[in-house]
Amino acid sequence: MEEPFPEEQDEEEDEEWPRGGRVIVHIDLDCFYAQVEMLRNPQLRSKPLGTQQKNIVVTCNYEARKFGIGKLMSVKEAKEKCPELILVNGEDLTPYREMSYKVTELLGEFCPLVERLGFDENFLDITELVEKKFQELEPNSQIPIFGHVYKEEAVNFQDPVHIRLALGSGIAWELRDRLRSQLGITGCAGIASNKSLAKMISGVFKPDQQTLLLPENHREFLSSLDHIQKIPGIGSKTTERLEKLGVRKIQDLQEFPVFLLEKEFGISAAQRIHELSLGQENSQIIPWKPPQSFSDEDSFPKISTEEEVREKIRELLPKLLERISQDGRKPQTLRLGIRKFPGKNSRREFRQCPIPKHLIPKFGQENEELLPILEEILMKLFRKMIGGKFQLTLLSLGFSKLQEFPGNLGKGSIKFYLKRESQNKEMDTPRAPKIQKIPENSD
DNA sequence: TGGGGTTAT
């Protein structure tokens, strides 16, 4: 009578994985740049506001969205839709970068497993936190659910997986509450049993809300997302190739023969793609560490002389040097990036080179010699990339291979980095008093 | 269409 265990994979697969063991939260800040600008100037809060980079409105607040303004819309179109739209320049990312790290830092106080994705998203693996709460549960205690549950599905309080996710919704609520009360920032959260699903579910109810996805609804939720590109990890290139195979909807992908996927993408990518379409994914949260590279770019109308290139380098280099010296680590590699004029799909080309050994120690201090030397190295690099005539629309400088310097013990460590970032805590946030939250049942 | 980032090959 002993049925053999379904031997799906007796390989090195994570033992804990199926059974929906983990609880993952994805936090997605609402129109982040616009929020930061509204904190800097509260007058803007009640007005339609966008942040502008060159001729693009990159984000806008919800007042502006009422007029039909959306992400990455041209300034021209946005102004047509809303002539009284206020635009602030968002080309210097410093304020956003700083607030972004404050957010990650705050989340890190709850849980060491925080992963950043861009400036405005974070993943947390709160499995252990949830487990602790689970163990502390009194025999017949009521477990509140916070925020929405996808499909308004009833939580089954007999099911330990459901209970853990419900506890996770409480933690997500607390995280969002702290972001609002301490930093004045709102965002959405998704709670699910892996990163991919947590991320996809977080945007279901949009500003300042959260959504919980139960395992029974994985398939249905994925099918509801109709297009394959909604799956994180399936980008534009993969989408093109899939569409050539006749696959457009997630459901198409779920049902598509794996051996045909393997012919197109190779075994490992095919497996990944197929599993993603079913919501099966077990990648770990990679704890955040100090950035592995710094870069600074600028785009502009065509330039075509070396002198212009040199000028752009002179604008960008000091800013980067300042950031590097704040960080405390020293770069071993210098990178130059360009975009050539007929901007073939906005592609950039990069060249790197090692930074001469004797220059590396000079990076911490204010250093006048450093600038001209680096400038020359960059110009040489530039000449190597270009042969003769050129037209450029973008220049990018970057430092990488960041090395902690002996003598700077602990600089570059996470703690040090976070301290620096949060030092100018001019707590100008007279936020609404902390209110005891009542679970939103269904709004 | 901007100004960033990471990982895989």
Next chain:
DNA sequence: ATAACCC
């Protein structure tokens, strides 16, 4: 170094 991915 490039290409793919993410925001």
